Amino acid sequence: MRWLFFILWIYSLGVAAEARIGLGSCFNQEKNHSIWNAIGNADLDGFLFLGDNVYASRGFSRDRLMSAYAKADAVIPWDRLGFIQATWDDHDFGQNDGGASFSQKSLSLSLFWQFFGPRMEAAQVAPDGVYNVAIRTIEGHEVQFIALDTRSFRGRLKPTLVRDKPGAERYVPNSDIDQSMLGEAQWKWFEEQLQIPADIRIVMSSIQVIAEGHGWERWGNLPHERKRLLDLLRRRSQGDVLLVSGDRHIGGIYQIEHAGERFTEITSSALNMAWTRSDEYLPNQIGAPVREDHFAVLSINNDGLDKVVWHDNTGSPITSFKLN
Numbered sequence: 001m002r003w004l005f006f007i008l009w010i011y012s013l014g015v016a017a018e019a020r021i022g023l024g025s026c027f028n029q030e031k032n033h034s035i036w037n038a039i040g041n042a043d044l045d046g047f048l049f050l051g052d053n054v055y056a057s058r059g060f061s062r063d064r065l066m067s068a069y070a071k072a073d074a075v076i077p078w079d080r081l082g083f084i085q086a087t088w089d090d091h092d093f094g095q096n097d098g099g100a101s102f103s104q105k106s107l108s109l110s111l112f113w114q115f116f117g118p119r120m121e122a123a124q125v126a127p128d129g130v131y132n133v134a135i136r137t138i139e140g141h142e143v144q145f146i147a148l149d150t151r152s153f154r155g156r157l158k159p160t161l162v163r164d165k166p167g168a169e170r171y172v173p174n175s176d177i178d179q180s181m182l183g184e185a186q187w188k189w190f191e192e193q194l195q196i197p198a199d200i201r202i203v204m205s206s207i208q209v210i211a212e213g214h215g216w217e218r219w220g221n222l223p224h225e226r227k228r229l230l231d232l233l234r235r236r237s238q239g240d241v242l243l244v245s246g247d248r249h250i251g252g253i254y255q256i257e258h259a260g261e262r263f264t265e266i267t268s269s270a271l272n273m274a275w276t277r278s279d280e281y282l283p284n285q286i287g288a289p290v291r292e293d294h295f296a297v298l299s300i301n302n303d304g305l306d307k308v309v310w311h312d313n314t315g316s317p318i319t320s321f322k323l324n
Contacts, residue, residue, distance in 0.1 A: 018301040019138045022081065023308075025050035025089065025206070025246025026270030029071035035271050038315035039295055040077030045138075047081040048145070049116070050246030050268065051089025051206030060094040062107055068092075069115045078119065086116045087147040088130055089206035089247050090217075097170070097217060099154035100183070109152070128152060131186050133193050139302050144198035144239070148190065148205050150219075153183025157221050168215035173223050181225040190229075194236040200305060201241045202298075203233070208245045210256040210265045213282035217247060230258045240305055242266065242298075242323070249275035251290030251310050253321045254282065264323065266308050268296035290318055 022044045027033075039047070054068035078084075090098050094108040112130055121134045131149040135142055158174035182190065194201070203209075208218045209226065219226035233241055243265040254265045274293045281288070293313045299306040309320040 017139060018299045018306060019045045021045060021202075021298045021300070022047040023050060023244055023266065023268040023296040023298060024048075024271045025268060026052040026091075026249055026273040027072065028055045028273050029068050029075075030055070031272045032313075033075040033272065035293055035295065035313040036075050036077055038311065038313055040080040041315055042295075042297060042311065044080070044082050044297070046083040046085070046136075048147075048202070048204055048244060049084070049086035050204060050244060051087055052091045052246060052270075052273075053086065053088065055091045057091045057094055057096045057098070060104060060108075062111070065092070065094065065108060065111050069111065073115070083121060083134075083136065084116065084119045085132070085134060085145045085147055085204065086112075086120060086130075087132075087149060087204050087206055088112055088151060090151060093151040097157070099151060099156070101156075102151075105152055126185065126189070129183075129186060131182075131189065135196070135198060138200075138300050141199040141300065141302075141304060142197065142239075143200045143202065143300065144193065144196065145202045146190065146193050146204065148182060148203065149186060150181055150206050153186060154181055155179030155222070157217070160215055165215070167213055171215050171217065171221045173221055175223070177224050179222055179225075181219060181222050181229075187228070191232055194232055197237055198239045200300065201236065201239050203241065203243050205243065205245045207247045208254070208265065208267060209243045210263055210284065211245075211248075211252070211254045211267065211282055212256075212284050214280060230256075230263065233263065234259050234261055242305060244268070244298075246270075249273055250278050250280075251294050251296060251318075252282075253286045253308070254284050255286060256284050266296060266298070266321075268294065268310065271295060272313070286321065287319065292318070294318060 056065040056068040129149040160168040246269040305323040
């Protein structure tokens, strides 16, 4: 027996501990929900909801959004997800591609906090948005999770002249500097969060931040705002940064050089709404996109950010990317 304990101890020295954090977006509560079985069996320490957590934008009403949340609640294995952090996107916000002008955003805001608030360690930090933050000690690192709200305060986008034109499918960059992505109150809050000491910062944005070359919703539709965000990240107090996003109905990884620093973005979308016919390859995309229903798992070990693995709706790995 003594030899057995010794062998197990020697084995444990060679097995690096890691935390596993799930990422996902775009879950339609009316469609197949089997992917939640795979997520529940993935041995997660936490899960980041990246928006379009339910679909209620078509014929939006209080009853429709409440019903959508209730159906999602019945199939999500909350007790097997670990800690929860969430933001929203347009279909749980209540208006497709919606922004600050959406007249019923206060209603959807209230229902978002009713659904996610009790499950999140983060507090509601503003009466008019869902942006929130939490700091957790993970594998010896102080990890800051910042969830941005890219809906409540977003200004006007500039429509394309020819819909479905590659690279300008719905929108083209709007140079009007009066149009904001986050609104001044959230910008100030975000800047303050980046001055709090942290070893790793995970920045959650429902729409893609650094992905280029498409005309769907993205930060590049307001290029002055994307530059502002990247400039703020450059001026953070310390720590590594990873951007995570949803929305696109494909999964992927993207990198960009900005002011001498390389930024990486992980997109995980969609849980059950994948764009299976996508053939896009974007200028700063690494590898082919994930074109099937999936969730991603981010690993953090004692060296820091480790890797991201995308899994299909049975839990089998599809592809992966090494972060360090």
